[in-house]
Amino acid sequence: MGNLTKTVFIFGDKKAEGNAEMKNLLGSKGANLAEMNLLGIPVPPGFTITTEMCKIYLEEGHDKLISIIKNEVTASIKFIEERTGTRFSDAENPCFVSVRSGSRASMPGMMDTILNLGINENIVEGLIKKTNNARFVWDSYRRFIQMYGSVVMNVRAEAGDFADPFEEILEKEKKQKCYQSDNDFNAEDLKNISKSFKQLVKKSTGKDFPNDPWEQLWGAVTAVFESWMNERAVYYRELNNLPQEWGTAVNVQAMVFGNMGQNSATGVAFTRDASTGEKTFNGEFLINAQGEDVVAGTRTPRQITTEGSRRWASLSGIGEDIRCRDFPSLEEMMPEIYQELAGCAQMLELNFKDMQDIEFTVQEGKLWILQTRNGKRTGAGMVKMAVDMLHENLLDEKTALLRVDPKRLDELLHPIFDQDEIIKACCIAQGLPASPGASSGRIVFFTEDAQVWSSKGENVILVRMETSPEDLKGMVAAQGILTARGGMTSHAAVVARGMGKCCIAGAESLKIDYKQRTIQTENLTLKEGDWISLDGSTGKIYKGKLKTSEGQLSVDFEKLMNLADQHARLKVRSNADTPMDVMTALRFGAKGIGLCRTEHMFFDDDKIMAMREMILADNEAGRRKALAKLLPMQRKDFEDIFRLMNGLPVNIRLLDPPLHEFVPHDEKIQKELADELGIPHEIIKKKIESLYEFNPMMGHRGCRLGTTYPEISEMQTAAILEAALHIKYEGIESLPEIMIPLTGTVEEMQIQKNIINQTAEKIFEQYDDRIPYLLGTMIEVPRAALIADKIAEHAEFFSFGTNDLTQMTYGYSRDDSGKFLPMYLEKSILKHDPFQVLDQQGVGQLITMAVQKGKAGRPNLKIGICGEHGGEPSSVEFCHNEGLNYVSCSPYRVPIARLAAAHAAINEENNRSITSRQNASKAICFENYHF
Numbered sequence: 001m002g003n004l005t006k007t008v009f010i011f012g013d014k015k016a017e018g019n020a021e022m023k024n025l026l027g028s029k030g031a032n033l034a035e036m037n038l039l040g041i042p043v044p045p046g047f048t049i050t051t052e053m054c055k056i057y058l059e060e061g062h063d064k065l066i067s068i069i070k071n072e073v074t075a076s077i078k079f080i081e082e083r084t085g086t087r088f089s090d091a092e093n094p095c096f097v098s099v100r101s102g103s104r105a106s107m108p109g110m111m112d113t114i115l116n117l118g119i120n121e122n123i124v125e126g127l128i129k130k131t132n133n134a135r136f137v138w139d140s141y142r143r144f145i146q147m148y149g150s151v152v153m154n155v156r157a158e159a160g161d162f163a164d165p166f167e168e169i170l171e172k173e174k175k176q177k178c179y180q181s182d183n184d185f186n187a188e189d190l191k192n193i194s195k196s197f198k199q200l201v202k203k204s205t206g207k208d209f210p211n212d213p214w215e216q217l218w219g220a221v222t223a224v225f226e227s228w229m230n231e232r233a234v235y236y237r238e239l240n241n242l243p244q245e246w247g248t249a250v251n252v253q254a255m256v257f258g259n260m261g262q263n264s265a266t267g268v269a270f271t272r273d274a275s276t277g278e279k280t281f282n283g284e285f286l287i288n289a290q291g292e293d294v295v296a297g298t299r300t301p302r303q304i305t306t307e308g309s310r311r312w313a314s315l316s317g318i319g320e321d322i323r324c325r326d327f328p329s330l331e332e333m334m335p336e337i338y339q340e341l342a343g344c345a346q347m348l349e350l351n352f353k354d355m356q357d358i359e360f361t362v363q364e365g366k367l368w369i370l371q372t373r374n375g376k377r378t379g380a381g382m383v384k385m386a387v388d389m390l391h392e393n394l395l396d397e398k399t400a401l402l403r404v405d406p407k408r409l410d411e412l413l414h415p416i417f418d419q420d421e422i423i424k425a426c427c428i429a430q431g432l433p434a435s436p437g438a439s440s441g442r443i444v445f446f447t448e449d450a451q452v453w454s455s456k457g458e459n460v461i462l463v464r465m466e467t468s469p470e471d472l473k474g475m476v477a478a479q480g481i482l483t484a485r486g487g488m489t490s491h492a493a494v495v496a497r498g499m500g501k502c503c504i505a506g507a508e509s510l511k512i513d514y515k516q517r518t519i520q521t522e523n524l525t526l527k528e529g530d531w532i533s534l535d536g537s538t539g540k541i542y543k544g545k546l547k548t549s550e551g552q553l554s555v556d557f558e559k560l561m562n563l564a565d566q567h568a569r570l571k572v573r574s575n576a577d578t579p580m581d582v583m584t585a586l587r588f589g590a591k592g593i594g595l596c597r598t599e600h601m602f603f604d605d606d607k608i609m610a611m612r613e614m615i616l617a618d619n620e621a622g623r624r625k626a627l628a629k630l631l632p633m634q635r636k637d638f639e640d641i642f643r644l645m646n647g648l649p650v651n652i653r654l655l656d657p658p659l660h661e662f663v664p665h666d667e668k669i670q671k672e673l674a675d676e677l678g679i680p681h682e683i684i685k686k687k688i689e690s691l692y693e694f695n696p697m698m699g700h701r702g703c704r705l706g707t708t709y710p711e712i713s714e715m716q717t718a719a720i721l722e723a724a725l726h727i728k729y730e731g732i733e734s735l736p737e738i739m740i741p742l743t744g745t746v747e748e749m750q751i752q753k754n755i756i757n758q759t760a761e762k763i764f765e766q767y768d769d770r771i772p773y774l775l776g777t778m779i780e781v782p783r784a785a786l787i788a789d790k791i792a793e794h795a796e797f798f799s800f801g802t803n804d805l806t807q808m809t810y811g812y813s814r815d816d817s818g819k820f821l822p823m824y825l826e827k828s829i830l831k832h833d834p835f836q837v838l839d840q841q842g843v844g845q846l847i848t849m850a851v852q853k854g855k856a857g858r859p860n861l862k863i864g865i866c867g868e869h870g871g872e873p874s875s876v877e878f879c880h881n882e883g884l885n886y887v888s889c890s891p892y893r894v895p896i897a898r899l900a901a902a903h904a905a906i907n908e909e910n911n912r913s914i915t916s917r918q919n920a921s922k923a924i925c926f927e928n929y930h931f
C-alpha cells in the first residue's frame with residue numbers, strides 16, 4: 001500500500017480533505033461532495049472511503065477490508081456525530097447515515113445506495129419521543145428495511161413474479177385501506193408494514209433483519225463495493241467503454257430527511273435543459289418524500305420552476321387554476337428555498353463550467369445539497385451547451401469542442417416524422433418529451449422480449465410503467481422507450497438521454513397491463529406487437545408506423561462544425577458514388593470525394609446491358625464495342641459529380657469488383673439477356689459459368705481486371721478526363737484523382753500508370769487542351785504496404801482501403817465473419833470489431849510502414865483513408881497521428897469525422913503540454929487538510 005494509507009476522506013461544515021480533482025480516488029460523487037463544502041454550499045457532513053478499498057475488497061475479501069478501514073471509519077463516524085450533535089446507535093438522540101456508491105464516472109442508478117441506516121425498533125421509540133412525529137419515524141424505518149433488505153440481503157421477487165415484493169406489500173396495504181397515495185399511510189400503517197417487511201426478509205433469506213447499527217454499516221459498505229460487480233453495472237461499463245478495474249468509492253453521509261412533513265421535500269435540478277441544451281434552470285421535486293422517490297419514477301413529481309410547471313400543465317391539458325391549486329411549483333410553494341437552490345445551482349455551474357445535475361433535499365424548511373455532477377444530455381443538447389458556453393466565455397474553443405462526443409452527432413442527423421404524416425396520424429396519448437427523436441416500433445413490455453425481438457431484426461418500443469436499472473439491456477435493444485409514470489428526471493429519461501434514444505415518460509393516461517400485455521387508452525386497446533410511434537420532441541404517442549424525413553441542421557451545429565474545421569489538421573472527404581450522395585456529403589461539409597466507386601454506376605438499367613455485353617464478349621474488339629456504348633454514359637455521371645463538387649478533389653476508383661457480380665445467375669434472366677444480345681442461351685450460360693471463382697474476393701478483380709483488359713481502364717480514364725474538359729467549358733473547375741484498386745506489385749502499378757497517362761495524352765491532344773489530374777493507388781493488399789516505397793515512385797497518392805486491408809491482414813472474409821466475430825467480441829477475444837474500429841496494433845503497423853516508405857519514395861505523397869474506419873473517432877485519431885492528409889467516410893459520418901479530427905489535433909496539443917509540465921515537476925502529491 002506504500003504511502004496511500006489514508007483510506008477515508010472527511011467533509012463537512014465547509015471544509016473537506018478532498019476536492020473535485022480527486023475523482024480517481026474518491027469517485028465523482030465523493031470528490032464533488034468535498035468540493036461543494038469548499039464552495040460553502042450546505043452539504044450534510046460525511047466521509048468517503050476510497051476506490052482503492054473497493055479493489056482491496058474485491059481482491060482480498062471482507063475481513064481484510066474491515067481490518068484496514070475500521071479505525072478510520074469509526075473515527076469518521078465520530079466526526080459526523082460531532083457536526084450533527086447526534087450519536088450513532090443511540091436510542092435517545094440517534095445519528096442516521098446514508099451509504100452511497102460513486103465511481104469516477106457517474107453511472108446513474110447502476111450501483112446501490114442505502115438511506116436511513118442506523119435505525120432499529122429501539123431507536124424508533126426514542127426517535128418518536130424526540131421528534132414527536134411517529135409517522136415520519138416509521139416511514140423512515142420501513143424505507144430502511146426495504147432498501148437494506150433488497151440491496152444487502154438480496155430479497156428478490158420470486159421467479160415469474162414481476163413486481164418488487166416490498167412494493168407489493170405496500171400496494172396491497174394501500175388497496176385494503178382505499179388510499180390514493182403512499183402519503184396517506186399513517187404511523188400505525190407504516191408500523192405494520194415494517195413488520196411485514198421484516199417477515200418477508202426472514203422468509204426470503206432465512207435471516208433476521210440486523211438491529212445493530214454497526215453491523216448494518218459494515219453490511220452496507222461491503223454491499224456497495226459488491227455492487228460494482230453486479231450484472232447491470234458491468235454491462236453499463238461495457239456499453240460506455242468504462243474500465244472494469246476502476247472500482248467504486250463509498251460515501252457515508254449524515255441523513256437529512258425530506259419526508260418530515262409538508263415543509264420537507266426532495267428533488268433534482270438541472271442548470272440547463274438536458275434534452276434541448278437551452279439555458280433554463282429546471283427540475284422536479286416531491287413534497288414529503290425521500291430522494292429515491294423522484295428518480296425511481298414511481299411517483300410523478302412536480303416542476304421546480306413556475307415556467308416549467310406551466311409548460312408541463314399545458315402538455316398535460318391542465319388549466320392554470322387547477323395547476324396553481326394542485327401542482328404548484330417549488331418557486332411558488334417555497335420561494336426562499338427556491339432562490340437559495342437557484343443560487344447554489346448557478347455557483348456550481350460556474351465552478352464546474354458544465355451543466356450540473358443536482359440532488360437536493362429540504363428538511364423542515366432547510367435546504368441541503370446532496371450531489372452534483374456534470375449532467376447527462378442528448379447529442380443536440382451537447383452541441384447547444386458547448387456553443388452557448390463558448391459564447392458565455394465559460395469555455396474556450398478547444399474545451400467547447402472537446403465537450404461534444406463525435407459519436408453523438410449522429411443523433412442530430414437523424415430523421416424526424418414527416419409533417420404530413422403527423423397531421424394524418426392518430427395521437428393516442430401525450431407524455432413528457434424526455435428525450436428527442438422519432439421512432440416507430442412494435443410494443444413490447446419486458447426487457448427480455450425487447451432483446452429477443454430486436455435480435456430477430458424487429459423494431460421495438462419498450463413500454464413500461466417505469467423503468468429500473470434492470471431494464472438497461474431492453475432500453476439498448478429498443479428503438480424508443482415509453483413509460484406511464486415518472487418525470488423528466490426519472491431513470492428512464494436520464495438513461496435514454498444518455499444513450500441518445502427517443503423517450504417519452506409519464507404518459508399517465510396509458511393503463512399498462514403487464515399480465516395481459518396490453519396498453520389501454522380511453523377508447524383503444526393496443527397489444528404486444530402492435531406498432532406505435534413516439535415523437536420524443538413533443539411527447540406525442542401515435543398509433544401505427546409513421547414515415548420520417550430529413551431533419552434540419554441547427555445553426556449551433558454549423559457553428560461547431562466550422563470551429564472544428566479551424567482546429568483540425570486532417571481534411572474530411574466523403575465516399576460518394578452518385579450525385580445524391582455527393583449532395584448529402586456537401587451538406588455535411590465534405591471537402592472532397594475520397595472514393596467514388598464507379599461500379600455502382602454500372603448497375604443502372606441503361607448501363608448494365610452494355611456492361612454485360614462487354615463482359616460476355618469473346619474478344620477485345622467485342623469488348624471495345626460495348627465499352628464505346630458505356631463511355632458517354634459514364635462521362636455524364638462524372639460531369640454531374642464534378643459540377644456539384646465545383647473544383648473540390650474527386651477521387652475516382654477504376655473498376656474493382658469481380659465481373660460475375662454484373663451478370664445474371666438466374667436462368668430466366670439469362671434467357672432474356674440471350675434474346676436481347678442475339679446470342680444462344682447455352683453460350684451465355686457457359687460464359688457465365690466460366691466466370692465462377694472459388695474465392696472471388698481474392699480473384700479476378702481490382703487492377704487485375706485493368707491489367708488483363710486494359711481497354712476498361714482506357715475507357716474509364718477517357719470518361720473521367722473528357723468529363724473534366726466538358727465542364728471546364730461550362731466554366732467549372734475540377735480536380736480528378738484517378739485511383740487504381742488492389743495494387744500488389746510495382747509492375748501492376750506501372751502498367752496501369754502507362755495506360756492512364758497514354759490515354760490522357762491522346763485525349764488532351766484531341767481536345768487541344770489539358771486538365772490537371774493525379775494518379776495514385778489504393779493500399780489494401782498487405783504486400784502493397786510492404787513495398788510502398790517502390791509503388792510511391794509511380795503513385796502521386798495513396799488511399800488506404802482499410803476494409804480490404806483488414807480483411808487480408810487478419811485473413812477474415814468480411815462476408816463470412818458473421819459466423820465467428822460475434823462470439824469473439826462477446827468473449828473479448830477481440831476487443832472491437834476490426835471492420836469498424838481500426839486495429840491499430842496490427843493493421844495499423846502496415847499503415848505506419850506504408851506512410852513512412854511511401855514518403856521516402858515520394859516526399860510530397862498525398863495520403864488518405866477511405867475504408868469504413870474513416871468515420872470512426874479512434875481510427876480518425878490514429879490517422880491524424882500518422883500524419884495523413886485526409887480521411888474519407890460515408891456522407892452521414894462526415895460531421896463525426898470532422899469533429900473527431902479536431903479532437904485529435906486538440907488532444908495532441910494538450911498531451912504535449914502535459915508532458916512538458918510533468919517534466920517540469922516530477923511528482924504530483926495529494927495535500928490533506930486536517931481539521
Ligand code: ADP
Binds near residue numbers: 100115290292295
Ligand atoms: P445514485 O447514485 O443512484 O443517484 P445516491 O447515492 O445519489 O444514488 O442516492 C440516492 C438518493 O438518495 C438520491 O436522491 C439522494 O439525494 C438521496 N440521498 C443520499 N444520501 C442522502 C442523505 N444523506 N440524506 C438524504 N438523502 C440522501
Ligand code: MG
Binds near residue numbers: 359371
Ligand atoms: Mg444520486
Ligand code: MG
Binds near residue numbers: 780801804
Ligand atoms: Mg477494396
